[in-house]
Amino acid sequence: MTTNHPEGHIADLCARMRSFIDNQVIPAEPVLAREDDDARKALDQLRTQAKELGLWALGHPADVGGGGVQFLDFVYLNEIIGRSEFGQLAVGSVSMQDTLMLRKHGTEEQRERWIPPLVAGEFLPSVGLTEPEVAGSDPTLITTRAELDGDTWVINGHKWFTTGVKDAGYCTVFARTEPEDVPRHSRISAIIVPTDTPGFEILRSIPTMGHDPSDHYEVRLSDVRVPAENLLGERGKGFAVAQDRLGPGRIFHGMRWLGQAQRAYELMCERANTRYVHGSLLAEKGEVHRYIAESAAQIHAARLMTLDAARAMDSGDDARIRIGLVKFWCARMLHDVVDRAIQVHGALGLTADTPLERMYRQARYARIYDGPDEVHRMSTARKLLRDPGAAPWL
Structure with a gap:
């Protein structure tokens, strides 16, 4: 499109990003779509190229190791990245939402532990929000529960469409932590759960519209125990x-x-x-x-x-x-x-x-x-x- 094109420094970045997406990522799509070892190798090569070209993690804030491109400028870049469904993975923007979330709501310890590997692309984030038993369009119905046992959260629940969790270092689990007499929009909290925590079980990749395996997963949490300080943001403010x-x-x-x-x-x-x-x-x-x-x-x-x-x-x-x-x-x-x-x-x-x-x-x-x-x-x-x-x- 020719209307409202970016100007100045961002125009150069957009041109370079367009060249990378169209000439490197899109030709690799047939291999990337296979989701096998060859696909992973191809994606690793693209990530290396993106870093060498100065196109990696551009929208992540500079103070956490990203490119520091301003929000509106990155919006222009994201249009180009979106030309391929694999664009986000290739240029390290897939974790931006979670980086921004952790940067705003995370404790200093949470930010130091999770943001650098997210920005570096060492693993992906994931979010445990929707559940098969209740309507995902109404998160006040969440049934997953987290209860404090001393200085430990004990979490039990069932999540699905937990996208990318197989390759994630952690999952932000949204769980009911407050009693029924609390207003329904203040009952849910967000808790960071490392995916290698005992009791955190990936049940299956959910087949979707002919895509099997997909990157959407069903997860069961059975007496999952994480430290109380894994609470993300305020209690009841999920x-x-x-x-x-x-x-x-x-x-x-x-x-x-x-x-x-x-x-x-x-x-x-x-x-x-x-x-x-x-x-x-x-x-x-x-x-x-x-x-x-x-x-x-x-x-x-x-x-x-x-x-x-x-x-x-x-x-x-x-x-x-x-x-x-x-x-x-x-x-x-x-x-x-x-x-x-x-x-x-x-x-x-x-x-x-x-x-x-x-x-x-x-x-x-x-x-x-x-x-x-x-x-x-x-x-x-x-x-x-x-x-x-x-x-x-x-």
């Missing part, structure tokens, strides 16, 4: 910790989804300009014109919306309404654009010969994880009804 992680994360998601959508759009245009059917190129068909125009409009609108939310957050303004709009609008935009691109490719779009079938899976996930579209529309509408003048365009 929702505040979670929102400080999810808020910027939803903007990062939005920009990565834009990168995916832009790539799908490019593939759709290329296919339309080269595929001959029923007497003419697809590019000469009226229905394909509609696909192209609507996709361009959705991408453009989503990009402006996401950049507006990022600017509001960067300036310290209340960005909650903007972030809610971004989450459900960009998720639907990605789904629509990839769906049209598959349609233009026909049967080819259903195969692994293009990245579209993997993109489509990610697009469908996007409408559920970090809060389903329906919840974001509901909560955003409620805020707007309370204060119609808070609409971003006013």
Whole structure:
């Protein structure tokens, strides 16, 4: 897209990142998608290259060993990183949300123990939030419990869609720590649980939409014991910790989804300009014109919306309404654009010969994880009804 391009030093970083993602990461996708030893070797090579090129961990704060790129500037970079689903892993940005969360809510000891290896890419973070027995869209229903036994938390519970936990050094487990007479949004706490703690058991990789194994895991916690000082943030303030992680994360998601959508759009245009059917190129068909125009409009609108939310957050303004709009609008935009691109490719779009079938899976996930579209529309509408003048365009 040509609107609102970054300027100055960040423009150079964006150009270098685009070259790395398009010329190094994307060609490696067929190997990376295999998730075997060859995939791990290929990813290690990409990480080494990213570090040599000065593209590693750019958005992590400089005071914890990262590149120190400002929030809004990194949003531009994240759009480019998102052109490949493996981009985050290749350039060390996948742990940014957790670094920022630990930096804000962690104790000095927690920050010193966990942030440096996260920034270095020595392991991944993971979050134990959703549970199969209750609706993940309503975290007040969490049933996992943590009770103090002297100076030790004893945790029992069942989590799933604990993404990346197999390669994680720790899991931030959200558990009920307060009694029923406490307001429901003040009952949950966040506790750091090292993944090698006895009783922390990875049950399985959850098959999802033909992806087996996936990087989403089911976990059982059985009398897991960790020190009381592993509490992250204040007791009963788990929702505040979670929102400080999810808020910027939803903007990062939005920009990565834009990168995916832009790539799908490019593939759709290329296919339309080269595929001959029923007497003419697809590019000469009226229905394909509609696909192209609507996709361009959705991408453009989503990009402006996401950049507006990022600017509001960067300036310290209340960005909650903007972030809610971004989450459900960009998720639907990605789904629509990839769906049209598959349609233009026909049967080819259903195969692994293009990245579209993997993109489509990610697009469908996007409408559920970090809060389903329906919840974001509901909560955003409620805020707007309370204060119609808070609409971003006013």
